Amino acid sequence: MTLNKPHSAPSQPMRRRRILWWGTSFLCVLIFIAAAFLVYLFLPSKTTLHSPDVSPVAALEIDPMEKLAAEHPNRFPSENWPGWRGFNGQGIAPAGKPPVQFGPDQTETILWKTTVPGKGYSSPVIWGSRLFLTTEIDKVLWIYCYDRSTGEPLWQTEAGPALGSTHSHNGHASSTPVTDGDHLFTFFGATGLFCHTVSGDFVWKTELSQLHQQHGLASSPILYHGTVIQVCDNASHSFIAAYEKSTGKEVWKTARPSGGGWSTPALASASSGGKIREELVVNGGCPAFLVPGKAFAYDPQTGRELWNCTGPTGWGIPTPLLSEETAFILCGRNGNVEAIQLGGSGNVSTTNLLWSRSRTSPYVQSGVLYRNRLYIPSDSRRVICLNPGNGAPVFEQRIDGNCYASLLAVDGRIYVLTMPGTGYVLETGDAGKILHQTDFNETCFASPAVVENDLFVRTETTLYCFRDENSK
Numbered sequence: 001m002t003l004n005k006p007h008s009a010p011s012q013p014m015r016r017r018r019i020l021w022w023g024t025s026f027l028c029v030l031i032f033i034a035a036a037f038l039v040y041l042f043l044p045s046k047t048t049l050h051s052p053d054v055s056p057v058a059a060l061e062i063d064p065m066e067k068l069a070a071e072h073p074n075r076f077p078s079e080n081w082p083g084w085r086g087f088n089g090q091g092i093a094p095a096g097k098p099p100v101q102f103g104p105d106q107t108e109t110i111l112w113k114t115t116v117p118g119k120g121y122s123s124p125v126i127w128g129s130r131l132f133l134t135t136e137i138d139k140v141l142w143i144y145c146y147d148r149s150t151g152e153p154l155w156q157t158e159a160g161p162a163l164g165s166t167h168s169h170n171g172h173a174s175s176t177p178v179t180d181g182d183h184l185f186t187f188f189g190a191t192g193l194f195c196h197t198v199s200g201d202f203v204w205k206t207e208l209s210q211l212h213q214q215h216g217l218a219s220s221p222i223l224y225h226g227t228v229i230q231v232c233d234n235a236s237h238s239f240i241a242a243y244e245k246s247t248g249k250e251v252w253k254t255a256r257p258s259g260g261g262w263s264t265p266a267l268a269s270a271s272s273g274g275k276i277r278e279e280l281v282v283n284g285g286c287p288a289f290l291v292p293g294k295a296f297a298y299d300p301q302t303g304r305e306l307w308n309c310t311g312p313t314g315w316g317i318p319t320p321l322l323s324e325e326t327a328f329i330l331c332g333r334n335g336n337v338e339a340i341q342l343g344g345s346g347n348v349s350t351t352n353l354l355w356s357r358s359r360t361s362p363y364v365q366s367g368v369l370y371r372n373r374l375y376i377p378s379d380s381r382r383v384i385c386l387n388p389g390n391g392a393p394v395f396e397q398r399i400d401g402n403c404y405a406s407l408l409a410v411d412g413r414i415y416v417l418t419m420p421g422t423g424y425v426l427e428t429g430d431a432g433k434i435l436h437q438t439d440f441n442e443t444c445f446a447s448p449a450v451v452e453n454d455l456f457v458r459t460e461t462t463l464y465c466f467r468d469e470n471s472k
Contacts, residue, residue, distance in 0.1 A: 085264075165216060219263060
């Protein structure tokens with residue numbers, strides 16, 4: 001009978017060799033990942049032309065939106081800033097005349113300032129004499145209304161408890177409200193979509209408790225005729241939906257292949273098949289890790305998908321920027337900028353993609369298309385200006401810090417707020433000259449707003465109103 005010898009334990013030298021082998025292997029993997037990241041980080045940006053019909057365009061003295069505002073003042077009322085980034089999310093104040101000199105030390109232009117309680121990164125919304133924003137106080141969500149002329153609180157109302165996960169750079173009160181002058185619509189992720197009168201009276205709430213994303217939700221609602229449209233990009237089962245303004249009842253709902261996205265839609269008019277149609281353009285989110293995202297356009301009346309375009313890199317957060325015939329998609333940290341011809345059908349990745357530029361897009365903040373120049377606040381402490389005709393670089397201007405606030409264009413100037421709290425005013429055109437620089441000495445996440453001669457800035461703790469009394 002043969003007895004099996006018990007396995008002897010590895011000797012001490014063998015153990016050391018195994019530990020050394022595994023440790024060395026792990027270190028080599030880390031070095032490879034770090035090296036690949038550094039190579040990616042310092043690769044130059046590159047513009048690729050995907051269509052033979054692209055060409056550079058000349059800068060304009062007046063933006064098309066400014067021209068429309070002058071010819072039809074009722075279309076863009078100068079006393080209103082109705083939602084996220086003003087009119088259609090484009091970040092342009094077509095009739096505004098705010099001061100160039102602004103900041104906490106500019107006593108000549110500070111009209112008022114007031115402390116905002118709690119934590120919230122929603123941007124100010126103004127309609128007539130009222131200013132609205134949201135905040136979170138001790139895990140409870142609130143809507144605040146201020147007197148636009150004095151900064152005095154007019155009312156505040158509780159929306160409900162803060163629900164679901166979020167990121168420290170997001171929170172639960174990051175979505176910007178939207179108003180039609182009679183009602184105010186607010187979105188708080190899993191807490192729900194709300195409607196109040198502009199006097200603070202509750203009207204309705206739509207339950208959205210199924211929403212969950214580890215970094216929270218922050219897409220802002222928009223209005224389309226008699227509906228409120230909301231992007232709800234989840235970790236899974238994402239969707240975009242329209243609800244009746246009067247009741248909150250669902251009108252349509254369309255699934256989205258996105259694992260996370262915080263972009264607010266923008267409405268475009270496009271020619272398709274010889275007819276003019278409306279397109280609801282939405283930035284895409286990645287459906288899964290390392291899977292390219294998509295930009296989408298939907299029929300705002302029915303929610304039917306009109307077209308999609310593969311190519312956006314990373315989660316879709318910036319709002320699409322629109323010209324008469326083109327949507328400009330910014331997506332992913334140091335990701336792609338893409339110019340897509342509107343009016344397509346189905347997958348337009350090979351038919352309607354005009355040009356793309358790598359390693360230029362910001363992660364969170366939106367740029368602005370203004371007077372035939374595309375201004376982009378990159379994640380490399382620069383404001384990059386591109387020619388929207390062919391994606392060619394025009395200039396780069398260094399700034400002190402990256403942004404979470406989106407750019408604002410008004411009266412021939414670009415207003416920039418960095419996350420550390422530095423503010424800039426740049427001259428538009430092909431030079432990017434800095435006209436003014438200031439420091440709020442606290443973080444800035446919310447995007448600025450303009451009505452008439454007033455500039456509104458929300459910092460971590462304070463809401464400011466700056467006015468140029470000499471502007472006409």
